[in-house]
Amino acid sequence: MKIDVLTLFPEMFTPVTEASMLGRAREKGILDIGLHNIRDYTQDKHNRTDDYPFGGGGGMVQMADPIFRTLEDIGAQGKRLLYMSPRGRIIDQPMLEELAEEEEVVILCGHYEGVDQRVLDYWQAEEVSIGDYILTGGELAAMVLIDAVARLIPGVLGNKDSALDESIYSGLLEHPQYTQPRNYRDMEVPEVLTSGNHRRIDLWRFEQSLQLTAQRRPDLLLEYAKQREKLGKEERRLLDSTLQAYDLYRII
Secondary structure (H helix, E strand, O other), rough: EEEEEEEEEEEEEEEEOOOHHHHHHOOOOOEEEEEEEEHOOOOOOOOOOOEOOOOOOOEEOHHHHHHHHHHHHHOOOOOOOEEEEEEEEEHHHHHHHHHHHOOOEEEEEEEOOOOHHHHHHHOOEEEEEEEOOOEEOOHHHHHHHHHHHHHOOOHHHHHHHHHHHHHHHOOOOOOOOOOOEEEEOOOOOOHHHOOHHHHHHHHHHHHHHHOOOHHOOHHHHHHHHHHHHOOHHHHHHHHHHHHHHHHHHHHH
């Protein structure tokens, strides 16, 4: 997958894109991340990329020309362009899975009071957000998006089942995890996990996920409950028990 990023601060991405999972994916040729400094494309003698907004108001707006020139230089015409914006659609799992199917994606990182609207209109940019809060720029949001999409691309994760097993991918928050030693400062690993009974382990993990989701994200559990009939008998029993215990049946 090819991801081109337009930014005023490409150096912010280097520690993230060259390390850990993303770094290995780039070394394997699975992921190609191109960083493009918008400032390199300005024709202003002072290298300015922003100006005061028409109509007045506080702050500065990124000018259209440097962004247009960057997009034209990298051949972005016809590619999916995402603009990281607090007014955009909140990124969710279905969107990430959809993006992971793309061969090429372009990400535009905004700054100041945003970018000239003509950029978004002409290039048919999709405005996307990582949450209902404001960041100083779109770079951190873009890194979150890249990481979340990359881990869904085949070959990026070491364990091919990891992306499917974890938290939100199954519709539930992830169950607790333990590793060696079995006893640490008088805290024991739950006995079921060392029993060797894989069916018992699966049901324990499922129940833990149900309970954590009920406590922290009841909205997710209510959505998950819609697929109740697709579950096995024991799983349905645990789901029903959790819904009753947290008084969620009344909401269904």
